[in-house]
Amino acid sequence: MPIAHSVVSGMGGMRTAGDLVARMQFTQKMRISEAKAYVANKLKVSAQDLSDVAVMREVREELGFGVVLGIPGDPKGMEAKARIAEVLDIRINCVERLKRRGRA
Amino acid sequence: MSTYKVRAGDGRFISMTADEIRRDLIEGSEDAADRGGIPPLEENEIDRLLDLFLDQAGVVGVQIGNQVVSTQDGGDHRINADAGSCGLALAIGRIQELHLHERAFGQDTIELGHIDYSYKAVRPIVAQEQSYVEHALLTTTSPLMYGAMPNLGLYYAPDGPYANPSDLLPAGKVKEALAAQEEASLHAQRDIVYVGTRLADSGLDAMNLDTSGSAGDADFLASLNAAEELKAKRPDLGIEMGMASEFVLGMHGRLSYKGERLAGMYPHDQVRMAEAAGVDVFGPVVNTNTRRSTPWNVARAVCFVKACVQAANIPIHANVGMGVGGIPVLDTPSLDAVSRASVAMVEIARVDGL
Amino acid sequence: MTEQELLSAATEAVVAANEEKACEVAREAVSLGLDPLRVINEGFTPGMREVGDLFERGTMFLPEVILASEAMVAAVAILEESLPADQREKTAGSVVLGTIEGDVHDIGKGIVATLLRVYGFEVHDLGRDVPLTSFVEKVAETGADLVGTSALMTTTMVGQKALEKMLKEAGLRDQVKTMVGGAVVTQYWADKIGADAYAENAQEAVAKALELAQG
Numbered sequence: 001m002p003i004a005h006s007v008v009s010g011m012g013g014m015r016t017a018g019d020l021v022a023r024m025q026f027t028q029k030m031r032i033s034e035a036k037a038y039v040a041n042k043l044k045v046s047a048q049d050l051s052d053v054a055v056m057r058e059v060r061e062e063l064g065f066g067v068v069l070g071i072p073g074d075p076k077g078m079e080a081k082a083r084i085a086e087v088l089d090i091r092i093n094c095v096e097r098l099k100r101r102g103r104a
Numbered sequence: 105m106s107t108y109k110v111r112a113g114d115g116r117f118i119s120m121t122a123d124e125i126r127r128d129l130i131e132g133s134e135d136a137a138d139r140g141g142i143p144p145l146e147e148n149e150i151d152r153l154l155d156l157f158l159d160q161a162g163v164v165g166v167q168i169g170n171q172v173v174s175t176q177d178g179g180d181h182r183i184n185a186d187a188g189s190c191g192l193a194l195a196i197g198r199i200q201e202l203h204l205h206e207r208a209f210g211q212d213t214i215e216l217g218h219i220d221y222s223y224k225a226v227r228p229i230v231a232q233e234q235s236y237v238e239h240a241l242l243t244t245t246s247p248l249m250y251g252a253m254p255n256l257g258l259y260y261a262p263d264g265p266y267a268n269p270s271d272l273l274p275a276g277k278v279k280e281a282l283a284a285q286e287e288a289s290l291h292a293q294r295d296i297v298y299v300g301t302r303l304a305d306s307g308l309d310a311m312n313l314d315t316s317g318s319a320g321d322a323d324f325l326a327s328l329n330a331a332e333e334l335k336a337k338r339p340d341l342g343i344e345m346g347m348a349s350e351f352v353l354g355m356h357g358r359l360s361y362k363g364e365r366l367a368g369m370y371p372h373d374q375v376r377m378a379e380a381a382g383v384d385v386f387g388p389v390v391n392t393n394t395r396r397s398t399p400w401n402v403a404r405a406v407c408f409v410k411a412c413v414q415a416a417n418i419p420i421h422a423n424v425g426m427g428v429g430g431i432p433v434l435d436t437p438s439l440d441a442v443s444r445a446s447v448a449m450v451e452i453a454r455v456d457g458l
Numbered sequence: 459m460t461e462q463e464l465l466s467a468a469t470e471a472v473v474a475a476n477e478e479k480a481c482e483v484a485r486e487a488v489s490l491g492l493d494p495l496r497v498i499n500e501g502f503t504p505g506m507r508e509v510g511d512l513f514e515r516g517t518m519f520l521p522e523v524i525l526a527s528e529a530m531v532a533a534v535a536i537l538e539e540s541l542p543a544d545q546r547e548k549t550a551g552s553v554v555l556g557t558i559e560g561d562v563h564d565i566g567k568g569i570v571a572t573l574l575r576v577y578g579f580e581v582h583d584l585g586r587d588v589p590l591t592s593f594v595e596k597v598a599e600t601g602a603d604l605v606g607t608s609a610l611m612t613t614t615m616v617g618q619k620a621l622e623k624m625l626k627e628a629g630l631r632d633q634v635k636t637m638v639g640g641a642v643v644t645q646y647w648a649d650k651i652g653a654d655a656y657a658e659n660a661q662e663a664v665a666k667a668l669e670l671a672q673g
Contacts, residue, residue: 002176002432010174019246028340032456094307114644270568354519
């Protein structure tokens with residue numbers, strides 16, 4: 001069922017910018033329009049581009065946010081999330097945890 | 105007169121004329137308005153819903169640019185067990201399932217969860233769950249949530265230490281039933297906070313308090329108190345609160361949060377309580393009536409959720425799964441019904457996510 | 459107090475779940491020599507009906523429904539003392555109730571048990587996770603009019619179908635009516651397995667039970 005909703009109404013996850021907009025909802029309680037506007041502004045794209053796989057594939061590759069079909073060497077997992085936290089100017093718990101561990 | 109195929113609330117196809125569909129849309133909306141004390145849908149909204157149901161495409165979708173955040177609940181057992189304990193769909197591991205949701209299905213968030221899906225059951229094995237969270241976080245990019253239910257039913261005999269209100273109430277032991285619920289609510293709160301703080305310390309992004317209120321107002325209270333306590337202890341942990349039904353069942357009847365009685369609250373009031381507790385994302389539920397058509401059920405659900413969206417200051421992710429949000433009661437619901445409910449929630453109720 | 463005022467007071471006492479007031483109204487009715495059956499049927503019973511409506515709409519809650527029911531039972535007991543034995547209230551029927559084996563969900567079933575008792579049924583609540591043989595044995599033992607089963611999972615709803623067969627094999631199916639309910643159960647399923655009734659919620663379960671019990 002969630003797969004059906006993703007196809008019909010979803011932003012597209014890390015194929016696009018759905019994961020980034022979701023982060024703004026869960027960390028800043030932003031409503032959908034506000035969250036899209038915030039992420040679009042940080043990424044320097046339009047709000048509509050956020051659901052466009054053609055635009056976002058390139059943007060994610062350039063910013064090191066991780067893509068579904070990444071080539072060897074592309075940021076993935078934790079590394080990608082560290083870049084996302086920096087560009088979106090938010091705290092991501094596991095990245096903060098890694099930073100604390102790194103300093104210890 | 106031309107007829108159109110729509111689904112009944114139990115998932116079977118039925119044929120209706122355009123006038124019959126419109127009548128059901130209006131009646132569904134008015135039923136929600138009457139019960140919830142909220143405005144019915146506007147004429148243009150009924151027209152848009154009618155268009156959705158007269159369109160006989162197998163699958164419909166939202167307009168480009170209108171897409172919203174798509175999350176899932178039920179933990180990482182959507183693929184390997186579908187709806188909780190209702191059968192094995194595909195035998196794969198937990199982390200693989202997260203990768204599938206993130207990389208193949210394009211979900212905007214991913215969710216881990218124990219197969220029992222109750223915080224009480226997770227408490228004794230939380231170290232195992234922390235390990236899974238830590239492993240998952242290394243190789244995934246999307247926000248990782250952990251989902252489970254407060255499930256107050258597990259705190260009552262024979263599963264838990266408190267007498268069962270389902271036995272006490274029919275026997276007329278009202279005082280004992282109320283006391284058992286109050287004690288169980290505090291116990292559930294302790295378990296949720298215990299699990300939540302540990303998972304947060306493992307780097308989890310957000311907790312999902314799913315099917316809050318399933319055992320009534322004491323269940324909802326446990327969720328609210330736990331959310332408030334967790335936010336105080338781990339402010340960076342996101343919290344989603346998903347409900348179990350459209351109104352809070354008064355198994356106790358006298359419990360209140362921030363001075364307001366919880367029993368009988370509909371989504372537009374529930375969300376105010378969730379906000380007061382510090383919840384980040386709220387998931388309203390509207391139940392499906394299997395005897396009515398999907399037009400009736402979708403209009404009714406959209407009417408309730410629209411009022412909730414308008415009352416809210418936090419993102420609203422409507423529950424649109426089997427038997428809720430206008431979806432038929434069938435564990436493999438048809439795409440034609442699911443996609444119409446999905447579009448209606450996004451473009452008419454104006455939800456922030458699903 | 460006029461007779462009409464007294465009937466209204468009876469209704470209000472039940473809706474307010476005020477046992478003391480309900481008993482006071484009943485005693486006054488007896489002292490005024492009013493027809494006890496009329497006071498029950500036109501005073502207290504409409505109160506209980508209103509309680510049912512308020513519960514169904516989510517504005518009155520289970521503990522209050524039980525207290526209202528206790529108020530009504532206490533008042534009716536006072537009125538019945540002045541009735542000949544053959545006119546005293548009989549039970550609405552006898553029901554065996556339970557959640558199918560493998561299913562531990564008992565909240566909905568508990569509400570149905572409570573409401574059935576409120577409406578005068580003798581309820582044999584077998585609880586949850588009940589083996590199918592226990593339903594059959596209890597029906598045989600009590601001669602119940604109805605057997606109601608609840609299932610909230612697709613893996614347990616099949617037990618409702620098996621129970622139909624087991625009741626037939628035990629030679630009991632003709633003497634007992636079957637009712638099914640639960641989150642995954644539908645009218646279509648009830649029709650398919652040959653159950654006598656399906657209820658969407660607790661209030662409807664009571665209405666269907668009353669209908670079936672009255673034949």
